Amino acid sequence: MRIAERVRSVPESGIRKFFELAEERDDVISLGVGEPDFSAPWAARTAAIDSLERGRTSYTSNRGKRELREYIAADVARWGLEYSPDEEILVTTGASEAVDLALRAFVDPGDTVAVHEPSYISYVPGVRFAGGEPLGVPTYAADDFKLTVDSLQKSGAGDAEVLILCYPNNPTGAVMTERELSAVADFCVDNDITVIADEIYAALTYGREHVSIATLPGMRERTIVINGFSKAFAMTGLRLGYAMGPPEGIDAMNRVHQYTMLSAPTTAQFAAIEALRSCGDAVEEMRSAYNRRRRFVLSRFSEMGLDCFEARGAFYAFPEPGGDDEAFAEELLESQGVAVVPGSVFGEGGRGHLRVSYATGMRDLKEAMNRMETFLDDR
Amino acid sequence: MDAKRELLAVLSTDARESVTDLSRQLDLDPETVEELIDELEADGVIHGYQAVIDWDSINDSHVSAFVELNVELDRETGYEEIADRIVKFPTVQSLRLVSGDYDFAIEVTGESMQDVSRFISEQIAPIPEVTQTVTHFIMDTYKDGGMEFGDRDRDDRLSVSP
Numbered sequence: 325m326r327i328a329e330r331v332r333s334v335p336e337s338g339i340r341k342f343f344e345l346a347e348e349r350d351d352v353i354s355l356g357v358g359e360p361d362f363s364a365p366w367a368a369r370t371a372a373i374d375s376l377e378r379g380r381t382s383y384t385s386n387r388g389k390r391e392l393r394e395y396i397a398a399d400v401a402r403w404g405l406e407y408s409p410d411e412e413i414l415v416t417t418g419a420s421e422a423v424d425l426a427l428r429a430f431v432d433p434g435d436t437v438a439v440h441e442p443s444y445i446s447y448v449p450g451v452r453f454a455g456g457e458p459l460g461v462p463t464y465a466a467d468d469f470k471l472t473v474d475s476l477q478k479s480g481a482g483d484a485e486v487l488i489l490c491y492p493n494n495p496t497g498a499v500m501t502e503r504e505l506s507a508v509a510d511f512c513v514d515n516d517i518t519v520i521a522d523e524i525y526a527a528l529t530y531g532r533e534h535v536s537i538a539t540l541p542g543m544r545e546r547t548i549v550i551n552g553f554s555k556a557f558a559m560t561g562l563r564l565g566y567a568m569g570p571p572e573g574i575d576a577m578n579r580v581h582q583y584t585m586l587s588a589p590t591t592a593q594f595a596a597i598e599a600l601r602s603c604g605d606a607v608e609e610m611r612s613a614y615n616r617r618r619r620f621v622l623s624r625f626s627e628m629g630l631d632c633f634e635a636r637g638a639f640y641a642f643p644e645p646g647g648d649d650e651a652f653a654e655e656l657l658e659s660q661g662v663a664v665v666p667g668s669v670f671g672e673g674g675r676g677h678l679r680v681s682y683a684t685g686m687r688d689l690k691e692a693m694n695r696m697e698t699f700l701d702d703r
Numbered sequence: 704m705d706a707k708r709e710l711l712a713v714l715s716t717d718a719r720e721s722v723t724d725l726s727r728q729l730d731l732d733p734e735t736v737e738e739l740i741d742e743l744e745a746d747g748v749i750h751g752y753q754a755v756i757d758w759d760s761i762n763d764s765h766v767s768a769f770v771e772l773n774v775e776l777d778r779e780t781g782y783e784e785i786a787d788r789i790v791k792f793p794t795v796q797s798l799r800l801v802s803g804d805y806d807f808a809i810e811v812t813g814e815s816m817q818d819v820s821r822f823i824s825e826q827i828a829p830i831p832e833v834t835q836t837v838t839h840f841i842m843d844t845y846k847d848g849g850m851e852f853g854d855r856d857r858d859d860r861l862s863v864s865p
């Protein structure tokens with residue numbers, strides 16, 4: 325079969341290999357998982373079940389159930405985001421679909437899309453599928469993996485049409501303050517760059533509230549904010565996310581969505597309405613648990629002498645054992661049965677680092693840290 | 704959340720956390736954790752540490768019952784006085800004053816139903832202020848101390864994912 329060049333040009337994800345290695349044995353503690361270890365709040369699950377019992381199994385409107393869009397609008401107001409449920413919010417099949425829609429709606433063939441690295445593994449392939457040219461913009465351990473204007477300039481991002489921005493960040497757990505974002509925002513305004521802001525981890529910050537770049541001067545009209553239910557509400561398998569932005573941007577994304585998806589999963593939309601209506605406490609409890617694990621992991625790393633900056637978002641730590649991260653991760657898995665993801669999987673800037681997910685119960689986390697310590701001592 | 708509350712939140716789900724592990728999770732010195740725990744114990748906030756046990760699963764002779772208790776107060780005797788008398792029995796696991804159709808909810812345990820019935824009729828019912836008791840033997844326990852007794856949720860996530 326003839327496979328299109330667009331697809332052939334995108335290699336298999338580097339995560340695949342570690343998945344296969346980890347699957348080979350049954351004594352593995354995995355710190356390589358990019359999703360919550362909790363289940364969706366029970367009230368959200370029962371809302372989904374109820375909707376099925378009542379036979380609510382048809383499509384919804386393209387943009388998603390109006391009630392859900394209203395709840396979303398009310399929820400994001402806590403970050404100072406104001407979007408009209410009718411014209412400025414689109415419910416999608418996961419944040420994943422929203423990212424894909426945005427790339428297809430805003431990228432013409434040959435356009436440059438700046439992607440800061442290390443970052444979530446879907447962006448660069450997504451840019452290629454849309455016919456764009458990805459431009460890697462490194463972030464550095466010395467800056468706690470925050471995106472700087474200096475790095476944007478040096479990479480030539482001033483000529484980019486689009487910037488994908490992801491804070492709190494997967495894989496580093498980095499967050500950015502308002503002041504740091506302001507510099508990036510000014511750069512985008514000056515260079516007329518459209519921003520796709522993937523804020524799926526916005527609810528999971530520790531210490532400071534999340535700041536959305538869309539709230540900064542000159543940014544609302546050039547930014548699509550993406551969020552979803554996978555991480556905050558532990559609803560990954562329900563596949564539900566959303567995009568928010570100016571009407572013409574959301575219209576364009578909806579144009580693609582209405583032909584390729586029709587509407588996001590209906591059952592999940594019922595669960596999401598209940599999640600936003602009544603599950604705030606459950607989210608807060610999960611967040612506190614992540615925060616305790618985060619502090620636990622960071623303090624264990626410092627005890628073992630493993631360099632790690634203080635990640636304040638998502639559920640990842642990004643230590644730097646130095647040397648070849650892939651070899652390190654492979655040996656750690658082989659000799660101690662602990663799975664982590666080598667940082668280089670997430671782009672050049674991740675080299676020498678490991679992504680350690682603390683979306684794992686405390687008991688396993690303790691054992692995994694002891695094993696890592698043994699591994700480091702034996703080296 | 705302040706440190707004390709967070710400490711309580713952790714201990715209420717796992718009282719066996721070591722001081723070292725608590726200090727790592729709460730970002731406090733081990734000494735501070737010890738001090739906070741001492742304070743909480745001294746102030747009567749923490750009364751003890753217990754295992755949550757599913758007695759049915761070890762086939763022991765272990766019977767529990769909830770008992771509803773109605774009382775009649777008079778000028779000399781209030782709820783406190785009655786409660787003081789009842790809590791002293793080791794058979795009584797918990798005693799609460801509740802709103803609604805009855806006054807006290809008691810949880811009692813014994814080795815057999817007979818044991819429990821005898822305790823109620825010989826020790827509780829004769830208390831002068833007690834006007835009525837209704838005993839509910841516990842047939843099965845599905846959740847206790849915040850822990851579900853059924854099958855644990857399986858972790859069916861992919862072992863490595865983006």
Ligand SMILES: Cc1ncc(COP(=O)(O)O)c(C=O)c1O
Pocket residue numbers: 358417418419420421444490493494522524552553554560563564565865
């Ligand atoms: C940064 C980031 N964006 C998007 C996604 C995908 O989210 P969803 O499940 O909503 O498609 C993930 C999932 O790992 C992620 O880490």
